[in-house]
Amino acid sequence: MSLRYLLLSAVVGMAGCASDPAPFEQMRLTERALEQAAAVGATTSTQEYRLAEERFALAKKNMQEQDYRRARMLAEQAELDARLAEALTLRGESEQAITVQNARIERLRKQLGSLR
Amino acid sequence: MKWFLWVAPALLLCSGCTGSLGRQELADAQLLFDQVKSDPQVLESAPRDVSRAGESLARAEGFAAHWGTDADVEHYAYLSQRYSQIAREHDQLVRNQQQSQRLQREQDRLQQMLREARLLSAQQRSEWLDEQLQRLATMETERGLVMIIGDVLFEPGSSELNLSASRTALQLVQFLQLNPRRLVRIEGYTDSRGEAEENRELSRLRAQSVAQTLVDMGVAAERLQVIGYGEAHPVAENASARGRAANRRVEIVFSDENGQLGAER
Numbered sequence: 001m002s003l004r005y006l007l008l009s010a011v012v013g014m015a016g017c018a019s020d021p022a023p024f025e026q027m028r029l030t031e032r033a034l035e036q037a038a039a040v041g042a043t044t045s046t047q048e049y050r051l052a053e054e055r056f057a058l059a060k061k062n063m064q065e066q067d068y069r070r071a072r073m074l075a076e077q078a079e080l081d082a083r084l085a086e087a088l089t090l091r092g093e094s095e096q097a098i099t100v101q102n103a104r105i106e107r108l109r110k111q112l113g114s115l116r
Numbered sequence: 117m118k119w120f121l122w123v124a125p126a127l128l129l130c131s132g133c134t135g136s137l138g139r140q141e142l143a144d145a146q147l148l149f150d151q152v153k154s155d156p157q158v159l160e161s162a163p164r165d166v167s168r169a170g171e172s173l174a175r176a177e178g179f180a181a182h183w184g185t186d187a188d189v190e191h192y193a194y195l196s197q198r199y200s201q202i203a204r205e206h207d208q209l210v211r212n213q214q215q216s217q218r219l220q221r222e223q224d225r226l227q228q229m230l231r232e233a234r235l236l237s238a239q240q241r242s243e244w245l246d247e248q249l250q251r252l253a254t255m256e257t258e259r260g261l262v263m264i265i266g267d268v269l270f271e272p273g274s275s276e277l278n279l280s281a282s283r284t285a286l287q288l289v290q291f292l293q294l295n296p297r298r299l300v301r302i303e304g305y306t307d308s309r310g311e312a313e314e315n316r317e318l319s320r321l322r323a324q325s326v327a328q329t330l331v332d333m334g335v336a337a338e339r340l341q342v343i344g345y346g347e348a349h350p351v352a353e354n355a356s357a358r359g360r361a362a363n364r365r366v367e368i369v370f371s372d373e374n375g376q377l378g379a380e381r
Binding site for chain 2: 073076077080081083084087088090091094095097098101102104105108109111112
């Protein structure tokens with residue numbers, strides 16, 4: 001029993017990098033993460049978004065070259081780069097909104113002060 | 117058994133040890149993960165990302181400790197860092213949104229205070245308004261309080277109000293806002309030139325125009341009655357230009373405090 005597992009895992013282990021399956025699903029996930037980031041307004045002015053695009057482009061190239069292991073790694077990294085870009089963009093927007101609100105409150109306080 | 121399943125190929129492959137770059141990435145990932153996992157607020161607002169940061173970190177450590185290549189260690193350490201960063205950003209977003217809501221409430225509160233302060237100063241002005249009204253108006257026993265808007269407030273031959281009429285209208289609006297139970301009848305009058313029927317129509321249009329201005333400024337239309345009397349009820353003789361000018365007018369008849377309007381003429 002344990003010998004069979006040992007052999008099996010040895011085979012799988014040795015097969016390793018040479019025959020990683022093509023990461024189609026990961027490529028789709030990454031593409032969607034990039035679209036999602038762009039949809040909330042992330043652009044190449046965000047370093048993380050640039051990284052995501054560059055890595056995804058490389059991953060596509062690796063897919064064509066059937067270097068699936070590298071393609072998967074790059075696509076996984078690109079997915080999280082894109083998600084971070086999205087989170088940074090949303091956080092930045094929420095900070096801008098706070099700045100606007102603070103200015104508005106400041107104006108209201110002044111108006112109130114001038115009435116008293 | 118499972119442990120053996122994973123270690124076996126590692127032993128067979130026996131890959132090289134982790135390089136300094138991988139160790140650096142791993143240390144960074146560990147530091148970031150320690151920060152986010154010890155922050156209960158981050159845990160609450162981004163639990164999935166925190167736990168994925170932990171899983172990725174564990175994989176990176178596994179690779180570093182056993183059989184992984186430098187690239188594997190770096191990769192999972194990188195993913196772990198990203199998950200931690202995403203969790204932190206997400207948490208910051210949630211905090212900002214909460215602050216935004218607080219600020220919105222503060223803004224609403226201030227706006228409310230400002231409205232009240234303005235109303236208060238309007239009430240202080242109301243004494244002045246009352247005086248103004250008394251000055252503009254003439255008491256007439258059977259008709260109540262009457263305010264006369266002269267024809268200078270209309271563009272000649274037109275029923276459009278000019279600018280100074282709008283200012284008078286604004287005072288009227290404020291008065292009506294401070295006296296919510298009072299109603300008004302807006303009566304239009306002309307001089308005796310021209311056809312009587314046309315004059316009635318013109319006088320009604322002018323009265324309507326005043327009413328429309330009040331409605332535009334927020335007075336409920338139900339509080340306003342509009343009548344055109346034409347050349348009837350002159351206040352001066354129609355022989356002179358001066359007398360005719362005095363006859364071209366709009367009179368605002370105010371009800372008493374209880375909304376009781378005097379009878380129509």
